[in-house]
Amino acid sequence: MTDVFAHALRRRAARLAVNALIGLFALLPILWGFLSSLKPTDKIVEFPPRLLPENPTLEHYARIFADNAAYFIANSIAVSAASVLLTLALGALAGYAIARFRFPGRDTLMVSTVAVMSIPIASLLVPTFTLLSATGLADTRLGLVLLYSAYQLPVVVWMLYGYFLSLPVEVENAARVDGCSPTRTLFKVVLPLSKPGLVAAGLFVLVFAWNDFVVAVTMTSSESARTFPVAIYFYLGFYGREWGPLLAASIVSIVPIVAIFVFLQRHFVSGLTGGGVKG
Amino acid sequence: METRRAEFWVPYRLIAPAVALEAGLVIGPLLVGFWYSLHNVRFFQIRSFVGWDNYMRVVTSPEVLGSLAATAIFAFFSLILTFALGFALALWLERDGRSATLMRAIVLVPYMIAMLVGSMLLKWLFSQEAGLSQLALGPLGMGDVSILANPKSAMAALVFNAMWRDAAFAMIMLLAGLKSIPPSLHLAARVDGADAWMRFRRITLPLLRIPILITVVRLLIHFVNILTFPLILTGGGPGNSTEVVVLRMFRLGFQDHILGPANALAILVFLANLALVAMLLLLFRRAGRL
Known part of the structure; x- marks a missing residue:
């Protein structure tokens, strides 16, 4: 009897140890960056390194905000919010068409959706910049909003299509019989029922737009259109080997993502497998 | 009749903006990029038509060939290690319960944060100034080695970056596949006396074949097109040892502003991607989603 007990205990301890190892692997770089960001400049590169800061300070955080961080954060928020709204609007229309209508070209449209979803943005950067410079959209926030929406639209169409399919079609038929046009039915009946789907899809766009660095750094050059990740990149050149402000800026950029993730994780994972895996 | 004709155009009107x-x-940028790639371009102005010259220049340039080798090495090792770790995590965290849910969330954190920020934090972790690498390698007599200053260890750091961030993606994709295997199969095999390894080989692996392939192809597409990891973590260095092909393209286009060859390289990268995406679509079709 005690043997069984000891065995169970050992198993439990082993499981705990493996979990601790996984947690360390995932979080150590972030934790170490955070702890370092709280150390005064001369203590950051101290050897041997001390894990916990002796005299924690927020001086690096104050420094990045003195260097215009708030403006770049506001840019990021504006661009992200606009991208979410635009993508959801266009995605709802297209997703509804695929979910509720049979029309010539529908299959082609669905295959192209997955194809466009899978094209990596990196291979589009140089041509896109070439096009944007020719049309005057380079180095504008509007340009970023349009690009983010274009890149996330296929995933959003796919997610909303799946969500609309799961809704009972009877309610819509009733609305149609009462004389609602298809578009009106979508806005008055379907969308109010689709809040969880819209939240999941919107979060997906939000995190993409907030985190994007590659598109923003290539398509913008002036400070007026600069988003926060690009600002962090420029801090890398600007502060050089001064790690304090760099790490502080990195942590500031992580906080909203982690907050969203903690509160809304449920909504999130459904999107990752978008364009999906299981039957 | 009147209404039916009106209805016919409704779906097209709905999809038109998208x-x-x-x-x-x-699509537009690709066409413009292709047009530019056929010309001699100076300071964003098209000078003269040069046909395939830019393509010839690109495919014979030693830098580009070197970057292809770096991409192959990076993608190969990242794919194997990231997939293996993701699969292990998926199997380990598959069961229900609070601790597994919490651990899944923790593993996802590196994937959720900006790639730029993740690579920046790893750059700090690996940097000589942080002192951590010195502390870890010191006892091995390599205390004054900077991980990011040696071509081999810089590449290893890059692969670590890929594993650290993207194992979570593989995990989520494979977890979705694992969930679709009916538990009764495992139960029945258990009753018949099959051990865990046997059940993995005979039930999990065969039923997971398509999700595994889709995960591998999606990871491969991601790694072949990697830009942020090397741009931030190693800067393509030391020398050009970690300058992958998309980083080379990025530099041609956005630092050297040689738009002709840069677009030619971009079109070539795009075509390579097209082949991978075609593979992915075939897999999706087999998975029965389309």
Whole structure:
């Protein structure tokens, strides 16, 4: 009897140890960056390194905000919010068409959706910049909003299509019989029922737009259109080997993502497998 | 009759804005890029038509060939290690319960944060100034080695970056596949006396074949097109040892502003991607989603 007990205990301890190892692997770089960001400049590169800061300070955080961080954060928020709204609007229309209508070209449209979803943005950067410079959209926030929406639209169409399919079609038929046009039915009946789907899809766009660095750094050059990740990149050149402000800026950029993730994780994972895996 | 004809156009009107946006900002750039790639371009001005010259220049340039080798090495090792770790995590965290849910969330954190920020934090972790690498390698007599200053260890750091961030993606994709295996199969095999390894080989692996392939192809597409990891973590260095092909393209286009060859390289990268995406679509079709 005690043997069984000891065995169970050992198993439990082993499981705990493996979990601790996984947690360390995932979080150590972030934790170490955070702890370092709280150390005064001369203590950051101290050897041997001390894990916990002796005299924690927020001086690096104050420094990045003195260097215009708030403006770049506001840019990021504006661009992200606009991208979410635009993508959801266009995605709802297209997703509804695929979910509720049979029309010539529908299959082609669905295959192209997955194809466009899978094209990596990196291979589009140089041509896109070439096009944007020719049309005057380079180095504008509007340009970023349009690009983010274009890149996330296929995933959003796919997610909303799946969500609309799961809704009972009877309610819509009733609305149609009462004389609602298809578009009106979508806005008055379907969308109010689709809040969880819209939240999941919107979060997906939000995190993409907030985190994007590659598109923003290539398509913008002036400070007026600069988003926060690009600002962090420029801090890398600007502060050089001064790690304090760099790490502080990195942590500031992580906080909203982690907050969203903690509160809304449920909504999130459904999107990752978008364009999906299981039957 | 009147209404039916009106109905016919409704779906097309609904998809029109989305199709217009995709055509304008995904297909459009490719056409423009292709046009530029056939010309001699100076300071964003098209000078003269040069046909395939830019392509010839690109495919014979030693830098580009070197970057292809770096991409192959990076993608190969990242793919194997990231997939293996993701699969292990998926199997380990598959069961229900609070601790597994919490651990899944923790593993996802590196994937959720900006790639730029993740690579920046790893750059600090690996940097000589942080002192951590010195502390870890010191006892091995390599205390004054900087991980990012040696071509081999810089590449290893890059692969670590890939594993650290993207194992979570593989995990989520494979977890979705694992969930679709009916538990009764495992139960029945258990009753018949099959051990864990046997059940993995005979039930999990065969039923997971398509999700595994889709995960591998999606990871491969991601790694072949990697830009942020090397741009931030190693800067393509030391020398050009970690300058992958997309980083080379990025530098041609956005630092050297040689738009002709840069677009030619971009079109070539795009075509390579097209082949991978075609593979992915075939897999999706087999998975029965389309």
